[in-house]
Each structure stands twice: as structure tokens, then as C-alpha cells.
Amino acid sequence: KLASREFKHDDTIIDIGGIKVGEGNLTVMAGPCAVESLEQLMLSAEVVKNAGAQFLRGGAYKPRTSPYSFQGLEEKGLEMLAAAREKTGLKIVTEVVDVQSVPLVADYADVLQIGARNMQNFKLLKAVGRADKPVLLKRGMAATINEWLNAAEYIMNEGNYNVMFCERGIRTFEDYTRNTLDLSAVAVLKNLSHLPVIVDPSHGTGVWKLVRPMARAAVAGGADGLMIEVHPNPMEALSDGNQSLTPENFRSLMGEVTAVAALM
Numbered sequence: 007k008l009a010s011r012e013f014k015h016d017d018t019i020i021d022i023g024g025i026k027v028g029e030g031n032l033t034v035m036a037g038p039c040a041v042e043s044l045e046q047l048m049l050s051a052e053v054v055k056n057a058g059a060q061f062l063r064g065g066a067y068k069p070r071t072s073p074y075s076f077q078g079l080e081e082k083g084l085e086m087l088a089a090a091r092e093k094t095g096l097k098i099v100t101e102v103v104d105v106q107s108v109p110l111v112a113d114y115a116d117v118l119q120i121g122a123r124n125m126q127n128f129k130l131l132k133a134v135g136r137a138d139k140p141v142l143l144k145r146g147m148a149a150t151i152n153e154w155l156n157a158a159e160y161i162m163n164e165g166n167y168n169v170m171f172c173e174r175g176i177r178t179f180e181d182y183t184r185n186t187l188d189l190s191a192v193a194v195l196k197n198l199s200h201l202p203v204i205v206d207p208s209h210g211t212g213v214w215k216l217v218r219p220m221a222r223a224a225v226a227g228g229a230d231g232l233m234i235e236v237h238p239n240p241m242e243a244l245s246d247g248n249q250s251l252t253p254e255n256f257r258s259l260m261g262e263v264t265a266v267a268a269l270m
């Protein structure tokens with residue numbers, strides 16, 4: 007299998023415009039859950055850039071649990087992400103939710119994100135497998151590691167070998183947290199696969215207070231990078247405010263994870 011260590015022994019390093027994911031430096035992708043306005047996005051971009059992140063995240067297409075929740079700014083949001091890249095030099099990671107919008111999102115993004123809800127949308131996996139952009143493949147909320155590895159095969163089998171896994175928590179009996187962040191998956195994947203592994207403790211916990219400790223743990227456990235939700239004013243976020251860090255908390259997180267990464 008293409009994602010396996012048997013197929014390729016050495017760690018895959020994905021070069022995204024000079025940012026090398028999986029090389030040993032911690033990669034940080036941060037920003038708001040959703041692109042809400044140019045002002046909100048630009049503020050977020052400045053914050054995450056100054057704190058040391060390499061990627062700006064932000065959804066222009068939001069796969070919301072309820073159809074009555076904010077669904078995203080769509081192409082307008084993609085234009086704002088591109089403007090933020092222009093201004094800050096940050097790379098852009100954003101979600102693509104369906105086959106027909108793959109070419110459009112690939113025009114704007116540096117990395118195509120496949121969301122948890124689409125991890126087994128095989129047509130979408132094949133479509134991003136034919137795109138010429140790296141893919142961040144989130145774990146389905148009820149997916150086993152084997153199913154997740156097979157999702158990566160669907161992408162790679164189309165010719166795109168630039169795949170990163172993103173652990174974002176799975177559904178368990180525990181309901182204090184939004185999901186149960188499965189940090190053991192990081193160690194398992196590092197054994198089974200050569201591909202980089204990113205951890206998202208924001209969706210993994212759903213609680214902003216738990217994000218910093220879980221981010222530190224993820225780095226200590228061997229993650230190649232982190233995906234963190236940050237909002238200039240989490241109380242006013244249109245989505246996922248409860249799990250979004252303030253700029254100040256994000257700067258603290260960066261100091262902490264940099265210190266942990268230095269020990270690795």
C-alpha cells in the first residue's frame with residue numbers, strides 16, 4: 007500500500023512553497039474556524055503570523071451540523087484567504103466539500119482540506135487525488151485507523167502522494183469533550199505510515215481551555231504539526247467560538263509547543 011512504511015521506509019517531507027512539513031520542524035496551521043469577513047481574517051492572519059505559524063486556516067465552505075448555521079462565504083471567502091496570503095506570506099489551508107468545487111478551491115489554496123465528514127467520500131478523495139495540491143486528510147469521527155489509511159490510498163492511487171493525516175478526535179461515550187482526541191493514533195500512524203501527521207486539538211476537545219495542554223501532548227507524542235482555531239474575538243465567532251483561542255492564548259500556546267518541540 008502506498009501510504010505504508012513497507013512501500014516507502016523514510017518519512018515523507020512535503021514541500022509547500024518552501025515550508026517543509028514532516029522534516030522535523032513543527033508546522034502550525036492556525037486561524038478562525040470560518041472566514042467571516044475580510045477584517046476578521048486579516049486580523050487573524052496577523053496574529054497567527056506574528057506568533058510563528060506558517061499556515062492560515064479558515065473555512066470558506068463550512069460543513070455544519072445544522073443547515074441553519076452559518077454555511078461560509080464560499081468563493082468570496084477564498085478571495086479573502088488569497089488576500090491574506092498576499093499580505094502575510096502565510097500558506098493557505100482550506101476545506102473543499104464537494105467534487106465540483108475542487109478546481110476552484112485548488113486555484114486559491116496551498117493545501118486542500120478534507121473534513122472529517124468527508125473522509126469516506128470516495129469520489130471527493132479521488133478528485134483531490136487528481137489535483138496538484140497537497141491534501142490534509144482529517145480523520146472521520148467514527149473512522150478506524152485502518153479506514154483512515156485506506157482513505158489516503160484513494161488519494162494516492164490517483165497520483166497525489168502529498169497527503170497529511172490530521173487527527174481531530176473521534177466519537178466515544180465521553181461527552182464532556184466534543185470528541186475524544188486520540189493521540190495514540192499519532193504513534194500508530196508514525197509506525198505504519200511515512201506520511202506526516204498533524205493534530206487538531208481544537209475540534210479534538212471542543213473546549214478552548216483544553217487546547218493548550220493537548221497541543222503540548224501532541225507535540226511530545228510525535229506530531230509533525232498542529233491545527234489550531236484562533237479568533238480575534240471568540241465570543242463573537244460565527245462557528246466554534248467555544249474551542250477558539252484568543253490571540254493572547256495562541257501566543258502562549260506557540261511558546262509552549264516550541265519549547266516541547268525543542269526537546270524532541
Ligand code: PEP
Nearest residue numbers: 065121122123144174209
Ligand atoms: C474544520 O477544520 O474546519 C472542520 C470542520 O473540522 P472537522 O472536519 O475535523 O470537523
Ligand code: MN
Nearest residue numbers: 039235245246
Ligand atoms: Mn471549526
